Amino acid sequence: MNVEEDATMPRKEIIDALSKYTDPFRVTKGDGFRLADFDPGDTLGLKMDKKEAAELLQSGSEWLAMEQEVLYAQDSWSLLLVFQAMDAAGKDGTIKHVMSRVNPQGCDVVSFKQPSEEEISHDFLWRYSMKVPQRGRIGIFNRSYYEEALVVRVHRHLLEAQKIPSQLVGENVWSDRLADIARFEDYLTRQGVVILKFYLNLSYEEQKKRFLERLDRPEKNWKFSASDVRERRHWNDYMRVYDEAIRATASKAAPWFVVPADNKWFTRLVVAAVIVEALEKLDLKYPKTSPEQMKDLAAARKELIAEE
Ligand code: ATP
Numbered sequence: 001m002n003v004e005e006d007a008t009m010p011r012k013e014i015i016d017a018l019s020k021y022t023d024p025f026r027v028t029k030g031d032g033f034r035l036a037d038f039d040p041g042d043t044l045g046l047k048m049d050k051k052e053a054a055e056l057l058q059s060g061s062e063w064l065a066m067e068q069e070v071l072y073a074q075d076s077w078s079l080l081l082v083f084q085a086m087d088a089a090g091k092d093g094t095i096k097h098v099m100s101r102v103n104p105q106g107c108d109v110v111s112f113k114q115p116s117e118e119e120i121s122h123d124f125l126w127r128y129s130m131k132v133p134q135r136g137r138i139g140i141f142n143r144s145y146y147e148e149a150l151v152v153r154v155h156r157h158l159l160e161a162q163k164i165p166s167q168l169v170g171e172n173v174w175s176d177r178l179a180d181i182a183r184f185e186d187y188l189t190r191q192g193v194v195i196l197k198f199y200l201n202l203s204y205e206e207q208k209k210r211f212l213e214r215l216d217r218p219e220k221n222w223k224f225s226a227s228d229v230r231e232r233r234h235w236n237d238y239m240r241v242y243d244e245a246i247r248a249t250a251s252k253a254a255p256w257f258v259v260p261a262d263n264k265w266f267t268r269l270v271v272a273a274v275i276v277e278a279l280e281k282l283d284l285k286y287p288k289t290s291p292e293q294m295k296d297l298a299a300a301r302k303e304l305i306a307e308e
């Protein structure tokens with residue numbers, strides 16, 4: 001991925017080089033998908049020390065920042081990045097590192113937690129659709145509408161709290177909900193919202209290790225909450241509902257990326273590569289100045305010079 005250092009490389013070659021890091025993790029068809037087929041510890045045989053990985057990620061983030069400027073200027077496409085994962089998989093750190101060079105004015109991060117009274121009194125997509133990024137912007141969903149078929153599915157009382165008329169809550173409630181999500185995403189992509197969905201694939205063992213670290217190191221204590229261990233008891237249920245969610249919603253237009261998450265440096269590189277690749281594929285250009293605008297610019301120049 002050292003291609004990212006060379007801004008003069010033709011677009012097709014860049015995309016080809018990045019695809020080595022993105023193709024193995026992209027899921028565009030649900031049929032036969034199983035999380036269990038993906039190795040959380042995978043690094044594609046790459047071995048890197050901390051410094052090397054950080055340097056590479058930095059060039060990726062700089063590249064992303066360049067692309068983001070053009071995205072903003074062309075004011076037509078937008079980019080929605082959805083992050084889902086089990087606790088301690090590294091959502092926060094990945095977002096922080098990958099987006100480190102991007103102009104904060106063109107980017108919004110929204111963390112979805114338990115819904116408020118107002119939010120829960122609406123249809124389930126309401127609070128998410130309001131936060132879909134406007135044209136020209138990058139929107140990051142730290143958790144997302146997928147929780148409506150994940151945590152709400154694992155903890156059935158959360159569905160009851162949504163006060164849906166009982167006649168409408170049948171045995172297909174989850175498959176219907178996932179179909180609604182797939183259609184919502186189709187709709188958005190036809191509006192020019194490019195959707196990339198990341199599942200940070202952490203292993204059960206590595207989660208335990210990271211929880212213990214949070215308990216052992218005082219400066220990490222704040223990151224630990226007792227509910228994390230309670231949720232861990234439902235690990236197998238979560239894996240089952242994630243399997244179904246990805247199966248029902250993976251598509252070419254809104255692909256999932258099952259990113260190995262046991263090695264943080266590798267998670268970040270893959271996520272950066274996926275985003276850069278998607279933006280490169282859009283072949284974004286700065287808007288052309290029209291002859292009319294040229295005239296205005298010339299007039300403005302004249303006025304400024306006349307001031308002196
Ligand atoms: P971290 O723990 O890494 O700081 P987080 O995303 O887990 O980040 P928390 O504040 O720990 O953030 O937890 C948010 C909680 O909100 C999660 O337990 C999640 O399951 C829950 N949540 C998210 N969306 C919904 C929803 N739609 N309905 C009910 N609970 C939800």
Ligand code: MG
Nearest residue numbers: 087088225228
């Ligand atoms: Mg948490």
